[in-house]
Amino acid sequence: MTFALGVDVGGTKCLGVVVDEDGTLVTEARRPTPHGDDALIDTLEEIVGDLSSSVEPGIAIGIGLPGLITTSGVLRSSPNLPGVVELDLAGRLGARLDRVVRVTNDATAAAFAEWRVGAGRGVDDLVMVTLGTGIGGGVVAGGRLVVGANGFTGEFGHMVVDPNGPPCPCGRRGCWERYASGSGLAQLARVEAVGRRLPNVVAMAGGDAALVRGEHVQAAARAGDADAIAVVDKFARWVALGLVNLTNALDPAMFVLGGGLAEGADLYLGPIQRWFGELLYAPHLRPHPRLAFAELGAHAGAIGCALLAAER
Numbered sequence: 001m002t003f004a005l006g007v008d009v010g011g012t013k014c015l016g017v018v019v020d021e022d023g024t025l026v027t028e029a030r031r032p033t034p035h036g037d038d039a040l041i042d043t044l045e046e047i048v049g050d051l052s053s054s055v056e057p058g059i060a061i062g063i064g065l066p067g068l069i070t071t072s073g074v075l076r077s078s079p080n081l082p083g084v085v086e087l088d089l090a091g092r093l094g095a096r097l098d099r100v101v102r103v104t105n106d107a108t109a110a111a112f113a114e115w116r117v118g119a120g121r122g123v124d125d126l127v128m129v130t131l132g133t134g135i136g137g138g139v140v141a142g143g144r145l146v147v148g149a150n151g152f153t154g155e156f157g158h159m160v161v162d163p164n165g166p167p168c169p170c171g172r173r174g175c176w177e178r179y180a181s182g183s184g185l186a187q188l189a190r191v192e193a194v195g196r197r198l199p200n201v202v203a204m205a206g207g208d209a210a211l212v213r214g215e216h217v218q219a220a221a222r223a224g225d226a227d228a229i230a231v232v233d234k235f236a237r238w239v240a241l242g243l244v245n246l247t248n249a250l251d252p253a254m255f256v257l258g259g260g261l262a263e264g265a266d267l268y269l270g271p272i273q274r275w276f277g278e279l280l281y282a283p284h285l286r287p288h289p290r291l292a293f294a295e296l297g298a299h300a301g302a303i304g305c306a307l308l309a310a311e312r
C-alpha cells in the first residue's frame, strides 16, 4: 500500500502525519512551531525525517500553512506565523529535501480531507468553514477543489458583515470572524457579562467578566442557563448570516463546519439551522444545504496535505 505524508503548520505546533490512501492515520509527529523562516524550514525537515521511514523514498510531501499561499507554494503573509513573510517554502524545502513539496492553505487542505475521507464524502458541491480563533475554509464545486486564480479561495473570515463593526487584524472593520469565530463568541459573551446579564457564566469564569471564554458559555448553556442559551442563539445568528452569504454566492449542497467550535456541535446546530432559514433568500423555494460537523478533527489539515501531495 502507498502511504502519503503531510505536515500542518499551526500557530503553536506543527503536526506531521503519514496516512494510507483512505486517509487512515499510520503515524504522526509533532514539534512546536518556531519563529522565523529558517527555523521553520529546519523544523519541517526534522518532522519529515521523523516520518520518512514509513513512506517510500522520494514521494511528494504536502505542507499546509495558515495565510495566503500562492499556487506555486509561496507564503505571502500569515497573521499567525510572525517573522514569516514572502517565503518560497515549496522551493526552499523542496531543494533541502530533494523532492517535490506541495504547499497549500491549511483550511483548503482540511476541506479537501473532509471531502475525500471525512464528513463530505461523495458530495460534489460543498463548502467547509472552520470556526476557530478566526474563520477559514475551502470550496469543492462540481467535484473539484477550488483554489482560485491565485490560490486564495476560502478567506471567508474577512467577508465584511458590518462596515462599522469592531476592527479586524486584517485592517478592515466588522469582518465575519469578529463575530462568528471562537473569539467572536467570547466577545459576545463578555459584552453581556459586563452588562451583568450573565451571572452564572461570570461565576464560572471566577467572577471576572473580562475572563469569560466561549467554553464557559457552552458549559452554562448545556446546564440549561437561559442567559447563556440566549448568547448561543445570538452567536448562531452570526454564523448563519455568513453561511447565507456563502450560499448566495456558491449554492453548495452541504456545509462542513470544523475548527474548535465543532466541539459544541450539539448546542449550535439547531439554532444555526433556524437562523439560516430566517435569513436565506426565498427559503421556501429551494433545498437548504445540509449542515454537518467535520469528522477528522485537528488532523484534517495534515491529512488533506498528505492526500493532495499524493494525488497531484
Ligand SMILES: [Zn+2]
Pocket (backbone or CB within 6 Å): 157, 158, 168, 169, 170, 171, 172, 175
Ligand atoms: Zn478581517
